[in-house]
Amino acid sequence: xxxxxxxxxxxxxxxxxxxxxxxxxxxxxxxxxxxxxxRNRITGIRNLPGAQIVFVDTPGLHxxxxxxxxxxxKTAERAVEDVDLVCxxxxxxEPGDADQxxxxxxxxxxxxxxxxxxxxxxxxxxxxxLRLIETWSRAHPFxxxxxxxxxxxxxxxRLLDLVVSLLPExxxxxxxxATSDQPETFWVAEVIREKIFHLTHQExxxxxxxxxxxxxxxxxPECLYIGATIFVEHDSQRGIxxxxxxxxxxxxxxxxxxxxxxxxGIKVFLSLAVQVRRNWRKDARALRxxxxxxxx
Ligand SMILES: Nc1nc2c(ncn2[C@@H]2O[C@H](COP(=O)(O)OP(=O)(O)OP(=O)(O)O)[C@@H](O)[C@H]2O)c(=O)[nH]1
Ligand SMILES: [Mg+2]
Numbered sequence: 024x025x026x027x028x029x030x031x032x033x034x035x036x037x038x039x040x041x042x043x044x045x046x047x048x049x050x051x052x053x054x055x056x057x058x059x060x061x062r063n064r065i066t067g068i069r070n071l072p073g074a075q076i077v078f079v080d081t082p083g084l085h086x087x088x089x090x091x092x093x094x095x096x097k098t099a100e101r102a103v104e105d106v107d108l109v110c111x112x113x114x115x116x117e118p119g120d121a122d123q124x125x126x127x128x129x130x131x132x133x134x135x136x137x138x139x140x141x142x143x144x145x146x147x148x149x150x151x152x153l154r155l156i157e158t159w160s161r162a163h164p165f166x167x168x169x170x171x172x173x174x175x176x177x178x179x180x181r182l183l184d185l186v187v188s189l190l191p192e193x194x195x196x197x198x199x200x201a202t203s204d205q206p207e208t209f210w211v212a213e214v215i216r217e218k219i220f221h222l223t224h225q226e227x228x229x230x231x232x233x234x235x236x237x238x239x240x241x242x243x244p245e246c247l248y249i250g251a252t253i254f255v256e257h258d259s260q261r262g263i264x265x266x267x268x269x270x271x272x273x274x275x276x277x278x279x280x281x282x283x284x285x286x287x288g289i290k291v292f293l294s295l296a297v298q299v300r301r302n303w304r305k306d307a308r309a310l311r312x313x314x315x316x317x318x319x
Contacts, residue, residue: 033111041054074187108189109128260299
């Protein structure tokens with residue numbers, strides 16, 4: 024039996040969370056077209072015959088600005104410690120430079136590192152993929168440079184095989200049926216936050232935190248009752264999130280509820296409230312309250 028931990032790190036928007044979901048075979052991490060969607064370390068467990076891979080998704084590597092951003096940057100940097108393999112995920116369509124920002128954290132990892140050239144479905148002409156492989160192979164002594172597409176699945180099975188071949192012999196870390204070690208309430212809050220990323224613009228999704236206050240099964244009729252609070256930094260953002268006649272909050276609530284119902288397989292009653300917590304992203308206490316805690 025082989026088992027081990029594998030971190031996915033890289034610039035914001037490279038497709039780390041999409042790749043985590045693809046490799047695990049289930050949507051565990053939220054995804055959006057904007058950078059800095061992921062804020063926490065998110066594990067996704069893939070069980071294969073004879074192997075258990077614990078993938079670790081991370082916030083995008085970026086220069087920290089402010090307390091929340093510092094938390095995110097530290098979370099990403101620490102994710103290379105105590106893992107068996109690190110995958111640096113690069114957006115093949117917009118690779119950026121092989122600079123300190125992405126190569127720096129690799130130096131703190133003493134095991135093998137892969138470079139995953141993601142979004143190859145968007146790279147044209149195809150000969151450019153070969154040039155990218157050459158460029159990245161020169162930037163760091165990567166054990167493998169693997170072109171993938173997390174959205175259409177290209178080469179993801181090959182990536183899984185390569186990962187398994189590097190894992191140490193070890194009994195499984197988690198039960199066979201586990202897919203994550205995040206609590207359900209965290210995942211529910213993330214689903215709501217994803218809909219806010221999809222439906223609102225500019226600073227609003229970045230100024231938003233979601234806290235699930237209640238998650239209980241109710242009978243007569245049977246349903247899952249979820250109460251959550253959406254926090255924003257200013258009154259104007261609260262107005263935008265609620266929308267005219269409550270329209271925006273209804274759209275966010277409906278989109279989240281449909282996904283939650285599909286996941287839990289039971290009717291969901293979702294109650295959302297919006298509160299202002301001034302400048303919460305700069306407030307250490309609020310960050311702790313909203314679950315932004317460094318755990319290692
Ligand atoms: N065409 C294409 N798009 C992709 C691929 N992988 C991810 N995307 C898209 O890229 C965008 C960013 O994806 P995410 O998975 O949220 O990226 P991330 O690296 O987790 O981003 P942060 O959490 O912000 O660091 C989304 O719009 C995805 O649909 C891919 O292989 N091909
Ligand atoms: Mg992400």
